[in-house]
Amino acid sequence: MSEGRISRQLRTELDELAPLMRFFDDSAWAKRQREPGICDFVAGNPHEPPLPELVESLRSAALPRSDTWFAYPMSEPDARETVSGAIRDRLGMQIPPDDVLMTTGAFGAFAALFPAIADPGDEVVYLKPPWFFYASMIRLAGATPVGVSLEPPSFDLDPDAIASALTERTRAVLINSPQNPTGRIYGEPELDHLAEVLTERSERNGRPIYLVSDEAYRHIRYDDRSFVSPTSRYPSSFMVYTYGKTLLAPGERVGYVAFPPGLDGKEELRDAIKLSQMSGGWLFPNTILQHALPELDRYSIDIKHLERKRDRMVDALRGMGYELQVPEGTFYLLPKAPIANDLRFTEMLAERDVFVLPGGLVDLPGYFRISLTASDDMIERSLAGFEAARRAAT
């Protein structure tokens, strides 16, 4: 009975994500990530003290105001009101509280959403280089992920390339703006073009192709760039948001799926996603987070500080001869590795106590990803390592 201990579906995921899991479990970074003195640019994780106002809000929200304070949460009225107001104030969109479904961050939003809209045989288009888990989450919902490559060096949104990936089985197109890991923010012209493409194909297919808009980095923007929610340009959309980036506290999971005005069949979708949240593992945020949300929504990490870290790194790396674009948003820089084997190059950096993500793990071999959530101190200490590794490689 050595065969058949785990399911075929998880066997597939283990095979598909084997390089990522090896990196998370067995790489030099996995072994040394808690060592003081290293420079850790791997994940969008905090490396500076948490926001004091975050801590205070969580502590305050843990004080019970009723006997049912810690009862089973679903999408709680105060949290939904808060989100509805935030979307109105920050995006200028009118989304009533009932059209906000509170989730355990963007992870929980996708885990609830994909099974609610897609069946086995359905296709979900996503853009590459992608966030680690898109394809895996689509497959586990039973659907088929279809990757469309963004073209370097600009990684522009290309509605025509998306159009040619659409079929009669396409159920959704998943986009992320600002985009992890390319740092691109998509503008109105290309979003409008995408909306035309999706409208045309939806009509041809006789059922809507949904646009799933991952807006996790919506408030992580540089140079005072504006942001347009893709959901405001195409009504058959879902807006997905997590507070994990803006608060830089991914360990306390709170976010949502919201329905833009004009989405058809809201009641049916609301019921389906809610039940998907329940049977998918009670994917509603914990009570403390929902009680705290009216306060948490007002807080943010210091974006100007992040921008200074971006500028420092971009200038320093370019000065050393690295090729990279200036990101418009997100936590990430995406330099080209000086040698074709990005994994090998990240090992050369690791030997110099500098840890970054190999591009191959996000379908972008030949690049590596730097997270600007590293501390100023890590950044300064890392520069000699970046310089030395580049010299050794070339």
Add this chain to the structure above:
Amino acid sequence: MSEGRISRQLRTELDELAPLMRFFDDSAWAKRQREPGICDFVAGNPHEPPLPELVESLRSAALPRSDTWFAYPMSEPDARETVSGAIRDRLGMQIPPDDVLMTTGAFGAFAALFPAIADPGDEVVYLKPPWFFYASMIRLAGATPVGVSLEPPSFDLDPDAIASALTERTRAVLINSPQNPTGRIYGEPELDHLAEVLTERSERNGRPIYLVSDEAYRHIRYDDRSFVSPTSRYPSSFMVYTYGKTLLAPGERVGYVAFPPGLDGKEELRDAIKLSQMSGGWLFPNTILQHALPELDRYSIDIKHLERKRDRMVDALRGMGYELQVPEGTFYLLPKAPIANDLRFTEMLAERDVFVLPGGLVDLPGYFRISLTASDDMIERSLAGFEAARRAAT
């Protein structure tokens, strides 16, 4: 395009769970559950102030001790150590920390576990009357739920009935002890008999039939009854636990899947379940809960108080002529409705401000479920309503 807005898989769930969703969304209870003065026996939710030590631990664990305090959590070392020690001290079982996977309660445990072990076509046997979500969670993992009825009035575990439901496609048998809603705790003889049945059939099938042991109510036991983990009698088992019942705080989701000694292929299973947790929606408990766990593990609601509530209710209801067994554990009483239509009878109770769960919602028509998490005050105020509804019905 009015068709095809939601997936067929969620359409099926909405149909299957329609009575439950109607009750949660549109019943008199749904409308009146926050009204002061009602007597709410519907769910295993708190109706008395939270444990002060729970509040203190959560507030304390929200104070950061490191820059990475709110970073992405997985199964954190301190939490796993705590669980390993608790299992050793309370169950006498040796389970090393590595064999504990921290989850967002039992919901998160099942959502991660079922896809990791079962594929489309595989069958998972569960016992009826069941917890609300077993069948739905099994289906959403792609597998087929197979219900086996427990026989009233005793609702004994019946390994022979389970044996006759096993096929070459059976992947797991899911049992719950103490059992919601029947209140039964299963003893060693019937667990050993079940182990024999599963061992024999696993050999015949050429792959293991897993026993999934839902131990959510493990510490909610009356009359100083002992508890034997079903996982200690059959090595191809998974122990599922949530702190939501013992702390009566289901809104802060923390629990685990643990591997008993003797389970084969632990490394493969650990990898598969971990990846299933990630791609299933990051089903790891939030950071505050994992930081707090060494303290939380020591706390419990007052079981003797619950026992007094049980005795008060059982005596009062029997005195009125209701038929019911005395539960050995769990939060629940399961009286027979005085009329065959349990939904109608629960409406008669609701007219008297007494809210209970119709048995039909847990595949047990003709009964209703009372949660003893109601306050003493609710219990006393409810008795006239129970009496009057019974008179009106008979």
